[in-house]
Amino acid sequence: MSPPPPLSEAERFARLRLARTDRVGPVTFRQLLDRYETAERALEALPELVRRAGGRGDGPPPVDQIEAEYAAGDRIGAQLIVLGDAAYPEPLAATDPSPPVLWTLGDVSLMSRPCIAVVGARIASAGGQRIARGLAQQLGEAGHVVVSGLARGIDGAAHAGGLPTGTVAVLGGGVDDVYPPDNADLYRQIVEQGCIVSESPVGARAQAKDFPRRNRIISGLSRGVIVVEAELRSGSLITARLAAEQGRDVFAVPGSPLDPRSRGPNELLRQGAILCEGLEDVERAFSTLRTLREPGPDNLFRGAPDEVDQALIERVADLLSPTPTPRDELARAAKAPIGAVAAALLELSLAGRATLLPGGLASL
Template sequence: MTARAPLPETERFARLRLARTDRVGPVTFRQLLDRFGSAERAIEALPDLIRRGGGHGHDLPPGSVIEAEIEAGTRLGARLIVQGDADYPEMLAAVDPPPPVLWALGAFALTARPCIAVVGARIASAGGQRIARGLSQQLGEAGHVVVSGLARGIDGAAHAGALPTGTVAVLGGGVDDVYPPDNADLYRQIAEQGCVVSESRVGARAQAKDFPRRNRIISGLSRGVIVVEAELRSGSLITARLAAEQGRDVFAVPGSPLDPRSRGPNELLRHGAILCEGLEDVERAFSSLRTLREPPADPPFANAPEDVDVALLEQVAALLSPTPTPRDEIARAVGAPIGTVAAALLELSLAGRATLLPGGLVSL
């Protein structure tokens, strides 16, 4: 395989700046790169795209704000990784869409090794924590890197079990946001012996909206996700659902029906998750060769015009609703090529009139 040429520093700076722009989420970021070929060109085009989409002004952060973020990361000893960097994790790059940027503290090379996530309840039983710790130790000794979210309970036990062999903690806040505070010692050990990863800017404090993004990275880095204990409405089951959507294996440790923390794993088993009682179950599932999802044969903007007709743009906007709708369906409704409709939706999203979602979906 030919080594990928490193991105120029000006382009890496532009990619971080574009990623920190309001209304530019992972889907929009990916589509802007597809359409313009670089973040630098996309940034130049932003004002016109927003105006054409019916918006006014733009919220591109000044360069000084991005410089401050980079300086804060450097002081911390963290590394910036952007989409397109040679060491951007292959598994995560296959997610649709991948996070535009990552900050990493510690041994980022761990993310290139075979990873598996171990997640579960924050208020975990002693037995559940023992299972998570022992299973993670076995996984590490077998050559796997254990990924989790540094939460109380199962996450903390999983990290502790895998610490001697390699573990990755994915945070909702910045890589310097130690949450919960009682995991401060574990955080310090992971930063020294493993790796701490975050999509958020350095210095950011975790908010509720950040945890689904964190969970998506946990599953995206991993070949599979093991759920040890979880109630039916929990972040761990969200991680399991994301893993299934990403084409990863989902494992569940069965538990007593008398314990509400077993309802989540047991429900996953009813819906086809792989029963996990130990390392052997994981190794058996991974013994067959698996490949990452291939990207679409044609990029979404193939053969799209440079400028979308304003009348068509408004036609597309009129078809949007709060319910997520496939992009292909909108293209059929207006009778236009998918590339043209994708370009129109991109402009509408930048103007704040549409939300681009993973899987080719769009909503108001």
């Protein structure tokens, strides 16, 4: 199959504008592209979709706001990659949902090479940092790119070990948001020798809500995720859970039961994670691995009506609850085709009356 034609600059601009539109998250973005084929057409349709589903909103951000984001990226030498670009990493494009846009600094080709994430505790032991650094070095020498989140502790040690052979740092804030500040020297080295990536606008400062999105990119770029040290309630275990949901493999470095930082990896091992004591454990697992999960099913909206019946929109809205419900279950209850129900859910989400979730789920 021949690759799709490159996106025009107008379409790339429209995709960034659509991604920055209020109530358009990654799931909604992908479904709008499925339904309207281009972001330009989706932007034209948005006001009527919101009105029909009984919502109000400011609509897409003004053009000058998006031009300002482009200009901010140009000032620091950042590159924008939108979903559909040739440079967009294939493993990330196969996730549900894929980040609509990525800002990058450095060597973007690293994201298209075989990647493995190494994550763990911010307040890490000296031994844990030594393990992470050594693992990253071994992985790099074996041809893998090390991915992590540029946090203190395990993340920083993993980046340092992978720096000579290629490392990717995924940030919660913009690609110019150096956090924590004491990793500033490491950040500069990664810009020169590796790649910095974020889906946040240039200039954005990281907030708590940004880190789950960052963790999804870390796992989505990677064939597997290695957890070195982590407490039971930690971002590293969230990354491991996301990896499992995305069809990636989860590795855990065992540790002493006397150290609370070992409770996370040890619990992952009880749940079926692959024990990792060195490169050979990773290589052994990958030698028997299936390929990464392929992109999702055919377009949901094929055969759906151009304009959804108002009565169906309200019927679907009545069926929603705070508990996430599978889309096909809603279709059965509404006695309507799946494509029409998907279109109704899309319009309800744009009106602020529904939330679309990964895996075909929806809730109030």
